[in-house]
Amino acid sequence: xxxxxxxxxxxxxxxxxxxxxxxxxxxxxxxxxxxxxxxxxxxxxxxxxxxxxxxxxxxxxxxxxxxxxxxxxxxxxxxxxxxxxxxxxxxxxxxxxxxxxxxxxxxxxxxxxxxxxxxxxxxxxxxxxxxxxxxxxxxxxxxxxxxxxxxxxxxxxxxxxxxx
Numbered sequence: 476x477x478x479x480x481x482x483x484x485x486x487x488x489x490x491x492x493x494x495x496x497x498x499x500x501x502x503x504x505x506x507x508x509x510x511x512x513x514x515x516x517x518x519x520x521x522x523x524x525x526x527x528x529x530x531x532x533x534x535x536x537x538x539x540x541x542x543x544x545x546x547x548x549x550x551x552x553x554x555x556x557x558x559x560x561x562x563x564x565x566x567x568x569x570x571x572x573x574x575x576x577x578x579x580x581x582x583x584x585x586x587x588x589x590x591x592x593x594x595x596x597x598x599x600x601x602x603x604x605x606x607x608x609x610x611x612x613x614x615x616x617x618x619x620x621x622x623x624x625x626x627x628x629x630x631x632x633x634x635x636x637x638x639x
Contacts, residue, residue: 478504478535478543483550488529491521498533498545506543508533515548 486498495509513524533545
């Protein structure tokens with residue numbers, strides 16, 4: 476009997492590979508839990524989370540060509556990511572024009588002069604700026620530095636126009 480997609484089953488880990496773990500299910504069937512489906516966090520080594528012979532609960536993701544794809548992490552309770560804040564509803568957003576999505580869209584490759592300190596270095600972002608403002612300031616500064624670096628490299632390579 477083929478396991479139903481979406482059903483939660485219990486199985487035993489039979490072998491562990493670098494890309495996941497094979498789990499023996501009831502009825503003599505076995506399936507693969509891919510490394511990306513083992514835990515809610517990054518899994519570098521499967522051995523850090525599973526051992527051979529361990530009994531686990533798995534969710535059947537798909538059954539194609541006799542292969543059964545399983546997930547352990549989808550049977551675990553959802554954990555909120557640290558630092559994650561749900562987005563505000565549109566009604567709670569401030570009214571007014573929205574800033575340009577990308578600094579290059581505004582036509583300027585450099586941050587506004589007010590953000591420059593002495594020697595052309597950008598000032599650290601202040602605490603009262605929104606994340607988008609800080610990101611826009613960083614991208615503008617970064618693009619300006621990259622343009623200066625590319626100009627410097629082109630000059631050393633002889634990338635300018637040749638005279639006749």
